[in-house]
Amino acid sequence: MSERLRLGVNIDHVATVRNARGGDLPDPVRAAKLAQAAGADGITAHLREDRRHISDRDIDALKSALSVPLNFEMAATDEMQAIALRHKPHAVCIVPERREERTTEGGLEVARDENRLAHFIAPLAEAGCRVSIFIAADRPQIEAAARIGASVVELHTGAYCDAHAEGREADREAELVRITDMAGYADELGLEVHAGHGLTYGSVPPIAALPQVRELNIGHFLIGEAIFRGLDPAIREMRRVMDEARELTR
Numbered sequence: 001m002s003e004r005l006r007l008g009v010n011i012d013h014v015a016t017v018r019n020a021r022g023g024d025l026p027d028p029v030r031a032a033k034l035a036q037a038a039g040a041d042g043i044t045a046h047l048r049e050d051r052r053h054i055s056d057r058d059i060d061a062l063k064s065a066l067s068v069p070l071n072f073e074m075a076a077t078d079e080m081q082a083i084a085l086r087h088k089p090h091a092v093c094i095v096p097e098r099r100e101e102r103t104t105e106g107g108l109e110v111a112r113d114e115n116r117l118a119h120f121i122a123p124l125a126e127a128g129c130r131v132s133i134f135i136a137a138d139r140p141q142i143e144a145a146a147r148i149g150a151s152v153v154e155l156h157t158g159a160y161c162d163a164h165a166e167g168r169e170a171d172r173e174a175e176l177v178r179i180t181d182m183a184g185y186a187d188e189l190g191l192e193v194h195a196g197h198g199l200t201y202g203s204v205p206p207i208a209a210l211p212q213v214r215e216l217n218i219g220h221f222l223i224g225e226a227i228f229r230g231l232d233p234a235i236r237e238m239r240r241v242m243d244e245a246r247e248l249t250r
């Protein structure tokens, strides 16, 4: 498991800034190309049902502009499935969505919707997309993701990152133990393990150090940090922090 930890850069919030004024600027595709040049191993974009940030046009443009893999985050709806099957991105990540939420608040409830999700992801896998399921680090969700035939689980790091940011040490530790245990369990079941949501330079090291974790998807913090130091240096610094954490575990 000595493979380099991959960094997927999520460019959703470049589109959030663009959409605040309408028009075309700033352009998420320009950000994606810059991220690629700065060493991103992939680009992640979440086409929300309400199109609050990434648009259909962005997905068209990303698909033709990128040379690194596109990870297309999508809700488990017929509309999104049709879009994914049209584009056949390298990867799809099935995420929960509630229109009224500010951000993705929890993981997908796989265990209670197993049959429907198994049928939902089958054509995506048949089309050649790597299918990932965005879930909380919970044993029943991981087992259900394995049963429906997903090849990847992305563990939601939001609760861990919130505890880290708010200085709630006991909660931070508890979340970290949960993620650590469940990364190991998912790996034992043969699932590739990814992680993401809310990660920052400060919170990323223990997650990057988990040997089973193969990819991190990071967006909101990097786009914010880019305001102060530029997108290229912001991404390179994340790469450095991840690599350093990984190296310490060798």
Ligand SMILES: CC(=O)[C@@H](O)[C@H](O)COP(=O)(O)O
Residues within 6 Å of the ligand: 010, 012, 046, 048, 073, 095, 102, 103, 104, 134, 196, 197, 219, 220
């Ligand atoms: C699923 C996920 O974690 C990302 O898509 C992230 O949520 C960025 O999008 P939002 O901030 O709109 O939730």
Ligand SMILES: NCC(=O)COP(=O)(O)O
Residues within 6 Å of the ligand: 010, 044, 154, 195, 196, 197, 198, 199, 217, 218, 219, 220, 221
């Ligand atoms: N799937 C998580 C992701 O793509 C990035 O989340 P965030 O860093 O924007 O919170």
